[in-house]
Amino acid sequence: MRVLGVDPGLTRCGLGVVDGSGGRTVKAVDVGVVRTPVDAPLEQRLHVVATEVAAWIARHRPDVVAIERVFSQHNVRTAMGTAQASGVVALMAAQAGIPVAFHTPSEVKAAVTGQGRADKAQVTAMVTRLLRLTDKPRPADAADALALAICHCWRAPMLERMAAAKARSDELAKAHKARLAAVAKGRT
């Protein structure tokens, strides 16, 4: 499975492509960062991010695009820009017919370092080690994008099992409800 991880942002948007083998082995394919000028109009900045992400999708043909789930806990203005960028990234995936998965920062940190409150340096160090890179990916947004892709490679089988279990339980609940309705009808 090939995953394009995206750490969305307007000033810096991290992109990382990772191949997963099904097991724990992961391989780095490409990593980079898109920058847009702070003083450019918002729609132009989004346009640059969208164009670059579409180019990465066309070049690497990922099976999934994994995007960091944005929370507005910190600076509201920054969080809004990040959310707008993440929407544009998700749209590029949809336009290419590729499914999107969202993972929270703590899910990514927990997957890669074993603990959800790891700092940036720990995440970068683990990403470097897991992908057997000779140099640390820079800036941190690029390392975060690779971490997201790794996180998705590892969580995907579990998420699929959960989705299958949910579908099965929904089906059982539906059948049970139908049976109850039939019994009730038989009584009247």
Added chain:
Amino acid sequence: MRVLGVDPGLTRCGLGVVDGSGGRTVKAVDVGVVRTPVDAPLEQRLHVVATEVAAWIARHRPDVVAIERVFSQHNVRTAMGTAQASGVVALMAAQAGIPVAFHTPSEVKAAVTGQGRADKAQVTAMVTRLLRLTDKPRPADAADALALAICHCWRAPMLERMAAAKARSDELAKAHKARLAAVAKGRT
């Protein structure tokens, strides 16, 4: 000037096209709302919004797309979805080469009703009156989109004057700085 006003959202995205004459006279051209299913994947919902907005831009060829500026004061989850939708709308404008303007809800309310804390019913009533509509636009998102477009028609000349004044003052400051530097250089 033709303005496409957009009240961004995933469940309901309001769209309203208004022609402004330069004075206070405004004319409704089209109004509508895009709905996306709550249980669809986020990227699919964004895709529906993007496709519809692009179709409206192609059909009505607005000079500007005016979008409501999102704040995350209320529900964080909803605010994030709204921000993602607004990013996608801004991107559609950028892809069509059309400038984007953002107005806050209170700027819109103040422009249309005369006070920034007007409620939805007051905004709808004023929009109906200003555009001389026979029926109130429904749902509220559609009325909000028209209000945004009217707001932009009326604020645009003022915003342009402010931008021109800012450019002029930046130029004067630059010239003044250059003169100071030349004087300082003459002294050494």
